Amino acid sequence: MYIGKAKGFRLERESEYGSPEQNEAVREIVEAVRREGDEALLRYTAEFDKVSLTPGQLRVTEEEIQGAYAKVEPEFLAALRQAAANITAFHEKQKRGSWMDVASDGTMLGMAIRPLRRVGLYVPGGKAAYPSSVLMNVLPAKVAGVPEIAMATPPATGGREGIDPYILVAAAEAGVTEMYRVGGAQAVAALAYGTASIPAVDKICGPGNIYVALAKRAVYGAVDIDSIAGPSEIVVLADDGADPRYVAADMLSQAEHDEMASAVLVTPSQTLASAVQAELERQVAALPRVDIARTSLERHGAILIVDSLDEGLDVVNKLAPEHLEVMTEEPMDLIGRIETAGAIFIGPYSSEPVGDYFAGPNHILPTNGTARFSSPLNVDDFLKKSSLIRYSKQALLRDAAGIATLARHEGLEGHARAVEIRLEGRETK
Numbered sequence: 025m026y027i028g029k030a031k032g033f034r035l036e037r038e039s040e041y042g043s044p045e046q047n048e049a050v051r052e053i054v055e056a057v058r059r060e061g062d063e064a065l066l067r068y069t070a071e072f073d074k075v076s077l078t079p080g081q082l083r084v085t086e087e088e089i090q091g092a093y094a095k096v097e098p099e100f101l102a103a104l105r106q107a108a109a110n111i112t113a114f115h116e117k118q119k120r121g122s123w124m125d126v127a128s129d130g131t132m133l134g135m136a137i138r139p140l141r142r143v144g145l146y147v148p149g150g151k152a153a154y155p156s157s158v159l160m161n162v163l164p165a166k167v168a169g170v171p172e173i174a175m176a177t178p179p180a181t182g183g184r185e186g187i188d189p190y191i192l193v194a195a196a197e198a199g200v201t202e203m204y205r206v207g208g209a210q211a212v213a214a215l216a217y218g219t220a221s222i223p224a225v226d227k228i229c230g231p232g233n234i235y236v237a238l239a240k241r242a243v244y245g246a247v248d249i250d251s252i253a254g255p256s257e258i259v260v261l262a263d264d265g266a267d268p269r270y271v272a273a274d275m276l277s278q279a280e281h282d283e284m285a286s287a288v289l290v291t292p293s294q295t296l297a298s299a300v301q302a303e304l305e306r307q308v309a310a311l312p313r314v315d316i317a318r319t320s321l322e323r324h325g326a327i328l329i330v331d332s333l334d335e336g337l338d339v340v341n342k343l344a345p346e347h348l349e350v351m352t353e354e355p356m357d358l359i360g361r362i363e364t365a366g367a368i369f370i371g372p373y374s375s376e377p378v379g380d381y382f383a384g385p386n387h388i389l390p391t392n393g394t395a396r397f398s399s400p401l402n403v404d405d406f407l408k409k410s411s412l413i414r415y416s417k418q419a420l421l422r423d424a425a426g427i428a429t430l431a432r433h434e435g436l437e438g439h440a441r442a443v444e445i446r447l448e449g450r451e452t453k
């Protein structure tokens with residue numbers, strides 16, 4: 025773990041995402057699935073997930089999904105339903121419809137907004153199963169009105185064969201009926217290119233580990249993707265007034281996701297830095313996922329000392345973290361100066377897991393510095409737009425000369441004539 029001046033720390037994202045070996049492995053997997061389809065899919069599932077399947081077993085049956093209800097506790101179902109209601113309500117606000125501006129001569133300009141036809145949603149499930157990511161993926165797609173949703177999730181979690189029943193129940197609650205037991209880069213490749221058992225989709229959304237994130241990047245272009253939502257990240261910007269127990273607990277909440285997750289404190293307070301360091305050591309030992317969290321802290325954790333909150337804001341904007349918590353005396357004063365963060369948690373009671381599970385905003389967020397240009401998963405991700413242009417004769421008469429001038433300036437005589445042919449025999453002035 026790096027502890028020291030922010031100036032000595034590498035703030036910009038790595039130019040190469042993942043190690044060369046991970047990049048090479050993903051290239052190979054994606055190419056093999058594209059070429060060989062189901063055969064490669066099943067081979068990689070046996071290799072990485074230690075599960076042997078036939079093509080007929082890839083799709084989860086409706087009976088399995090419904091049967092999972094008997095395996096989950098009523099309090100889980102109640103919490104899940106409340107989370108689903110909050111997430112749906114938040115995403116309903118993002119909805120927007122087609123629009124048309126019609127002028128008095130009948131000219132109409134507008135935008136037709138339609139849902140994507142078929143999307144693939146990845147739900148992580150290698151080290152831990154994430155029913156919350158089912159809701160975060162599916163509910164915005166439902167709000168957008170996507171008619172076909174195919175979900176993929178690994179066939180084994182934590183070495184235990186079988187899809188976690190909580191994932192199946194979350195999928196049923198969210199209204200998913202097409203689900204495949206396949207994970208990692210091979211799942212992303214299958215959704216992108218299609219196999220005999222998995223029809224191709226138009227867009228792939230959802231979070232995952234480095235293999236999933238790299239595979240999404242590799243198939244972009246054949247399909248659209250939401251963002252690079254890879255291993256989790258948290259940055260806490262805090263001053264002297266912050267409670268070190270809260271800061272450490274929230275950092276660990278993301279460190280425990282993955283050895284590749286990162287947790288960083290940025291503070292002008294040496295006192296807070298020392299207290300958080302001690303808290304991290306104390307609290308990490310009590311976590312069931314202590315090994316993952318320790319490794320994550322050792323490899324990617326940092327406590328960065330800055331000279332002022334102003335410098336702290338610069339550091340935060342350079343890091344462009346997935347999650348930013350602001351625990352300063354007057355956090356609202358700083359919010360307008362934060363330009364790059366997937367989600368911003370404000371004040372001592374907005375602990376990051378509030379957003380992971382319950383508040384309503386999406387927890388599928390850009391990582392590895394991509395918050396500079398990507399947004400949280402949202403309803404727009406599931407919509408596409410077509411421009412609408414209907415010119416009246418009168419409008420064409422009005423604009424023809426301007427269009428022809430610009431066309432001829434670009435050397436495109438055919439463009440100019442396409443407009444002028446409609447004016448033949450007419451008065452143009």
Ligand SMILES: NC(=O)c1ccc[n+]([C@@H]2O[C@H](COP(=O)([O-])OP(=O)(O)OC[C@H]3O[C@@H](n4cnc5c(N)ncnc54)[C@H](O)[C@@H]3O)[C@@H](O)[C@H]2O)c1
Pocket residue numbers: 049072073147148149150151152154157178179206207208209210231232233234235236252253254255256281282285346387388389390391
């Ligand atoms: N950014 C976000 O919005 C967000 C949200 C939730 C979770 N996450 C992240 O999702 C990830 C979940 O990771 P996970 O591993 O538990 O589940 P996962 O489903 O993402 O990955 C598991 C799959 O990885 C593949 N895999 C594992 N080791 C491999 C290897 N050596 N070579 C090739 N493929 C391999 C396997 O096929 C396996 O099915 C974590 O990194 C977590 O931080 C991110």
Ligand SMILES: N[C@H](CO)Cc1c[nH]c[nH+]1
Pocket residue numbers: 154156157255256257278346380387388389
């Ligand atoms: N923090 C993760 C996003 O990086 C989302 C999540 C799901 N479950 C718990 N946390």
Ligand SMILES: [Zn+2]
Pocket residue numbers: 256277278281377380
């Ligand atoms: Zn989390």
